Amino acid sequence: MPQNKKGVYYSMLYMAQSYDINLFFFTPEDFQDECECIHALFFESGKTIRKLTTIPLLIDNHIYPYGRKSIECYKKLGEYAYIPRHKLGLNKLEQYRKITSENKFSHLMVPTLEVTCCSDVIGAFEIFGANEIIVKSYRGNQGKGIVKIEKLQNRKGNYIISSNNDLSEVDVSRLQDFFRQHPLKNHIAQTVVNSRTLRGEPFDVRIRVQRRNGNEHYFDMYPRIGGVGKITSNIHTGGYSLPIKTFLQWEYGQAWWNIYTKLERLGAEFPTYFQRFLNQPFFDLGLDVGIEKNSDANFQLCLFEINSFPGASGNLGEKTGVGTVTATFEYYHYLYDCFIL
Numbered sequence: 001m002p003q004n005k006k007g008v009y010y011s012m013l014y015m016a017q018s019y020d021i022n023l024f025f026f027t028p029e030d031f032q033d034e035c036e037c038i039h040a041l042f043f044e045s046g047k048t049i050r051k052l053t054t055i056p057l058l059i060d061n062h063i064y065p066y067g068r069k070s071i072e073c074y075k076k077l078g079e080y081a082y083i084p085r086h087k088l089g090l091n092k093l094e095q096y097r098k099i100t101s102e103n104k105f106s107h108l109m110v111p112t113l114e115v116t117c118c119s120d121v122i123g124a125f126e127i128f129g130a131n132e133i134i135v136k137s138y139r140g141n142q143g144k145g146i147v148k149i150e151k152l153q154n155r156k157g158n159y160i161i162s163s164n165n166d167l168s169e170v171d172v173s174r175l176q177d178f179f180r181q182h183p184l185k186n187h188i189a190q191t192v193v194n195s196r197t198l199r200g201e202p203f204d205v206r207i208r209v210q211r212r213n214g215n216e217h218y219f220d221m222y223p224r225i226g227g228v229g230k231i232t233s234n235i236h237t238g239g240y241s242l243p244i245k246t247f248l249q250w251e252y253g254q255a256w257w258n259i260y261t262k263l264e265r266l267g268a269e270f271p272t273y274f275q276r277f278l279n280q281p282f283f284d285l286g287l288d289v290g291i292e293k294n295s296d297a298n299f300q301l302c303l304f305e306i307n308s309f310p311g312a313s314g315n316l317g318e319k320t321g322v323g324t325v326t327a328t329f330e331y332y333h334y335l336y337d338c339f340i341l
Helices: 003-018 068-079 091-102 118-130 172-180 244-275 322-340
Strands: 037-044 047-054 112-115 132-138 147-151 157-162 166-171 187-191 203-211 219-223 285-293 300-307
Touching: 003 322, 047 322, 091 112, 091 187, 112 118, 118 132, 118 172, 118 187, 147 187, 157 172, 166 172, 203 322, 219 244, 219 322, 244 285, 244 300
Parallel strands: none
Antiparallel strands: 037 047, 112 187, 132 147, 132 187, 147 157, 157 166, 203 219, 203 285, 285 300
């Protein structure tokens, strides 16, 4: 059991007793295909113990399977159990195209275009009318492989490439060399959203959405703050978090409540809207939202991306994960009644 997730797991164990659900934990390595059983971790009499058990009817796959072995394990388990979490079926580019095809939330989307070569990257500066752009994979995750490129005005034809704390100034020829070494396969370019704290740290607000049943969902939110000099604010790359209200009050003063209500409205309305684009009902979502100050001193929300498999991070939110865990068990019962009985 990972140390940083123990609070979430123990909350789930406690709630399982209230909902009369026999809950246990296991990883793909604990599945024993030859006997069709699991060497699982149970919580009994105040202690955690390991013992063999049969494959349950419902398996909550809250961690995305990485690697061939894990993928094969989930595929095999899917022959015996209902596994509710799955990919959204839309990558970042497809999300952008779907949402901007309609007016309701198109104003939240960061201007985006597909890039396949260095010429596309150079052309993006003119198309966006910007001096800085972000280049990243539209299939990437956890902030990996993101590059910021700045077009220098005082030295024509030169650029600065930034990858977190690494900076290098290059001319066009060396920029082309860079993208020969880092091929633009499944990549997009976006304008840079200046979502930074007063100290200059990059941040976004993660709105974590959890389905309760077929029609209702629960959400919580928390800021994810990166280090000064970083491009991304992902907690997995060394960032940190604070209570959302404390963070907004500190950063935005009297404007904090207006921003908070906008975030709440997005968490309440967007998931139902986004479900229309999906082939299957989502279990949970992670909405990553930046906050940018406009020239008129107002603040604009910017939806960076929508993630499946947001992880067991409910303990970071304003509501300390209790609502997330409760919603999880409500959805377990809903799934059991609809798909398993």
